Amino acid sequence: MEDYLPRVEVRVIDDEKGKGLFALHKFNKGDMIFEERPLVCAQFLWNQAYGYLACDYCMRPLETAEENVRRLTGILDLVLPYPECCEIKKDDYIECPYCEFLLSRTSLGAISSSSLYIFFARKYSASFDQLQDAWREMHYPPETASIMLIARMIATVKQAKDKGGAAHLFSQFCHKTKSKNGDISHKLLGKQFQVQVEHLRQLIIKGLQDEDLLQWFTADGFRSLIALVGTNGQGIGTSAFGVWVKNCDSLDLSLEEQEKLNLYIHNLYERIESGNFPFSDLKVLMY
Numbered sequence: 001m002e003d004y005l006p007r008v009e010v011r012v013i014d015d016e017k018g019k020g021l022f023a024l025h026k027f028n029k030g031d032m033i034f035e036e037r038p039l040v041c042a043q044f045l046w047n048q049a050y051g052y053l054a055c056d057y058c059m060r061p062l063e064t065a066e067e068n069v070r071r072l073t074g075i076l077d078l079v080l081p082y083p084e085c086c087e088i089k090k091d092d093y094i095e096c097p098y099c100e101f102l103l104s105r106t107s108l109g110a111i112s113s114s115s116l117y118i119f120f121a122r123k124y125s126a127s128f129d130q131l132q133d134a135w136r137e138m139h140y141p142p143e144t145a146s147i148m149l150i151a152r153m154i155a156t157v158k159q160a161k162d163k164g165g166a167a168h169l170f171s172q173f174c175h176k177t178k179s180k181n182g183d184i185s186h187k188l189l190g191k192q193f194q195v196q197v198e199h200l201r202q203l204i205i206k207g208l209q210d211e212d213l214l215q216w217f218t219a220d221g222f223r224s225l226i227a228l229v230g231t232n233g234q235g236i237g238t239s240a241f242g243v244w245v246k247n248c249d250s251l252d253l254s255l256e257e258q259e260k261l262n263l264y265i266h267n268l269y270e271r272i273e274s275g276n277f278p279f280s281d282l283k284v285l286m287y
Helices: 045-049 065-073 105-112 115-127 129-138 147-159 163-171 191-208 211-217 219-232 240-248 255-274
Strands: 008-014 018-023 040-043 093-095 102-104 233-238 281-286
Touching: 040 045, 040 147, 045 129, 065 240, 065 255, 129 147, 129 191, 147 163, 147 191, 147 211, 147 219, 163 211, 191 211, 191 219, 211 219, 219 233, 240 255
Parallel strands: none
Antiparallel strands: 008 018, 040 281, 093 102, 233 281
């Protein structure tokens, strides 16, 4: 019976912080707290520009551990030992039938019934180059959000049968541009970014304006969307190489072999950290 009892609950903290997730009992290390799909998700744009392959729908990595570490170290002929420790399989991804993005095969069933993804991919994926370039020019790594979250929020409402209900779903998240103390909720809302933010707004209007969402396209409304994403967005890091390293711990090796492997891994990490390659393979999700 205990397995069916709620393990967490959502409570309103206050007007400024909004809702919070609270544990109803003690958790042990490794326990699953909760699992759900994000409302919208998108890969960090600089992360994408550096060539990190990830499913555009579920954000799963689509490069093997060997490909991952080759890209991050710049050693293009590197061969990782113990390939059985890599969880990414090359036949696990396929090109999306609706756009040029790569997808994991496990996403295809969900996509076939996802009018949002098909709607977004067919109508807008090719028209956002300017928007993405503008974002990268104003928000260099380390990234804290993605303009594509806002684009996908708008697309979610545009394709919904109940547009008012879909818009209300997002409005429940905190989206105040300033705190009670007058502090801005995200650095991009600072005065130094006013011109760039207005440029982003015009590009969003050009590609996605909708009569049912006119309040989102005003100057104040667009700033509130940036505040919403900045306050509620959650960055998630993944690394196929990191998973390979973890799985190597389960190998049945002699003490000498284990020491050699540990040194090998240590040297790879040093190479990664000393180069000009972004190690953190990150995506961004918003719940």
